Amino acid sequence: MASTSTTAPSSSTSPPSPARTTVGAAARGAPRSLSGLLPFLRPYRGRIAAAVVFLVLAALATLAFPLALRNLVDAGLVNTDKGAQTMALRDHFEALFAVAVALGVFSAARFYMVSWLGERVTADLRNAVYSHVLRQSPQFFETTQTGEVLSRLTADTTLVQTVVGSSLSMGLRNAVMGVGALAMLVWTNPYVMSVVFAAVVLVVLPTLWIGRRVRRLSRDSQDRVADSSAIAAEVLNAVPVVQSYTAEPREANRFQQATENAFQVAIKRSRARALLVAFIIIANAALLLWGLYRGTGAVLAGKMTAGHLGQTVVYVILLAGAVAVLGEVYGDLLRAAGATERLMELLSSRSPVTDPAAPKTLPLSGQGLAVEFDQLRFHYPSRPDQPALQGFSLRLAPGETVALVGASGAGKTTVFQLLQRFYDVDSGLDGSPAGHVRLNGVDIRDLPLATLRAHIGTVPQDAVIFSASAMDNIRYGRPDATDEEVIGAARAAFAHDFLTALPEGYATFLGERGVRLSGGQRQRIAIARAMLKNPPLLLLDEATSALDAESERMVQAALDTAMQRHTGRRTTLVIAHRLATVQNADRIVVLDHGRIVEEGTHGALLAQGGVYARLAALQFAA
Known part of the structure; x- marks a missing residue:
């Protein structure tokens, strides 16, 4: 995802990265290709x-x-x-x-x-x-x-x-x-x-x-x-x-x-x-x-x-x-x-997303991270004629919880991907970036990728479970965590009860892609993994989408509690299709075709009678 250098394998003597040369068409399959x-x-x-x-x-x-x-x-x-x-x-x-x-x-x-x-x-x-x-x-x-x-x-x-x-x-x-x-x-x-x-x-x-x-x-x-x-x-x-x-x-x-x-x-x-x-x-x-x-x-x-x-x-x-x-x-x-x-x-193959030549440090405070999106313009490489974001600007104060809502394809997930530098914003005609993403005032392209992503925790909509035990799956968020810390994160995500009911408890092998678990159980393990990491910036992409109503209330309460850090508040950015889960957000931002069309609290947006009010009327009426 990041560096273009090839990490040499571990051995008694590690080989260097091979030269980045693409074999010419005339040499395809020739014995001299073995020079690689x-x-x-x-x-x-x-x-x-x-x-x-x-x-x-x-x-x-x-x-x-x-x-x-x-x-x-x-x-x-x-x-x-x-x-x-x-x-x-x-x-x-x-x-x-x-x-x-x-x-x-x-x-x-x-x-x-x-x-x-x-x-x-x-x-x-x-x-x-x-x-x-x-x-x-x-x-x-x-x-x-x-x-x-x-x-x-x-x-x-x-x-x-x-x-x-x-x-x-x-x-x-x-x-x-x-x-x-x-x-x-x-x-x-x-x-x-x-x-x-x-x-x-x-x-x-x-x-x-x-x-x-x-x-x-x-x-x-x-x-x-x-x-x-x-x-x-x-x-x-x-x-x-x-x-x-x-x-x-x-x-x-x-x-x-x-x-x-x-x-x-x-x-x-x-x-x-x-x-x-x-x-x-x-x-x-x-x-x-x-x-x-x-x-x-x-x-x-x-x-x-x-x-x-x-x-x-x-x-x-x-x-x-x-x-x-x-x-x-x-x-x-x-x-x-x-x-x-x-x-x-x-x-x-070279990744277009690379570490900066002169990396900067990320200034931290006990009040979380300030996040700023400044006039972003972005097209996915596979869809160069269809803008995913255009003129997108948004600022999150440290410790603030902001929800992104809108129809599918509005650009919500794109915001998450740009924030984690899975992609970089478009370049202008002069090669300069089309917009900036900053954390505490530092452009994320000036931060090492490992530093940037170490300060971000993500709970995806489709929870990823590895072919390992429940303990190892949660500990993936912080490999050096103790068993007690893992169990504490599981309790906070309301996963402890069903995990202890498994045949071998936390040591139970969960199968490939977690086939032994329900969708809601997989989701709660993913939430526990993010809680264990305890990052200053939390990204929730429909984190409760696979939960039933009762579990959703419990996990929503756990997520609200998780926003509190040891020395301050955690900045949280939420993607939500179910508006009931984000009514208590500090702000709700409505996206449409890559642009912000409305912004405010739940009550204020309802009073405006715009896009958000229509979405809310449809969902709450249903």
Whole structure:
């Protein structure tokens, strides 16, 4: 909602925020998109260096195997003295075993190091993306579906983990082995090497050409999976509504269509990768058979020893295997590049609401906060042609209770959102703000977001209950509160009785979104949460809308009491559709189409016979 900086995840060494660069259209899904992972890899340079050392040692041990095999064949099997031959064979087999032991130890060390890196970097990346998304303003969520964000946090980071923790290491190891095998072929048989090199080029070029299509399809496949995840997240959060409209078949069909689209794109990607794999296997087999054919002819002609042939064949096999693995790794890199690109797009998103460069302090007094709205003009980004507020000016004295009333869409909730800096007011032609919101004379844009919101408590119309216990839900308002303070807030909100009646009392798990509670019970927990926070400025958005008449009277009395602070009064701004709940407010402000049309006490507004009087006549008559 605020800062554009990416909070690095907690670890032994925290990675810095990745550079805010948007991947260009030409580079979409290209392997160089993996460069976005560099800020997350950099803190673990020591482990990466150790992994590279073990990787190179394992590759060298593999390359040493053909040399030991050649010595076994040429020196251990041609000796005519049986005793000497037995001793030579034992020495050569011991050398082969030593190579195998070294290969096993170095490979195990490499596997552990790269697996640790994969898990660590993936955890850091998930933490950074999640932390960054939490700081985005509501404008971000107007265009980004929650299900898509979840898909990127799970499926895309899993692909990155596969590459960092496995594929990249395998690719580097086989690259070292391939280069080493080529070098040994140059040393042992330059002619064979020159032909092999030409054959490798003939394999690599078509591989790159096919890989471009795999890259595009990989990105498309991940996007389609994210689409289906977004549909599922949206529908599962509204199951009662779906079932009440008997829309289960429609929603199942919509999800099925999305998954079918993802399946079709995945099949195209798999078909392209299958073509790539088939080409690499056939080309490598041809390369290997050609090497065997030429080497066998050389042995028959007496130009090469059997050991030399065995060594050459093994190096050709190693080279062919390295090329094959590199082809597979290249496909994984293409998929991970698309995933990394999508994650970097999230990390590169900038919130339009940011902390000030030179923050000011908020002067406080024991009499609450003075709130001033000065000539506000605001349009929601998704509705640029429809003003939500225009010329809105209002001042709340410290400790005053002011109610905002009006028809739906009049701009009441917008006032709350601007006051909490979920959005900023519009800018004029010269870039200056279209209006100001001030607390105790300080423009809220000059305050750190954490400071601003720490002094505001909100009770929303739709109470939010987390998947936790009742105690934890209330303590969310002030994490350091004691159990006694939590219980005291619950008593003040008239929630104590029903909470103690739950199976485990305050420790009872309330279920996802509080499904185990009634609407009124959820509302009272939200009120208790705000009371526990005890802020100098309280925002009530239809805080009693979900309560029955009796509970409403009790909670209304509790809210009236909560307006008193320890050293003075609390400033309160109330949104109300039910006018009976705000008759005792110090002032009532009537909004219509983003403008203030009436202002005064309940009695004064009734006497005017205007908009408020008509609303009151309708409600009280009903």
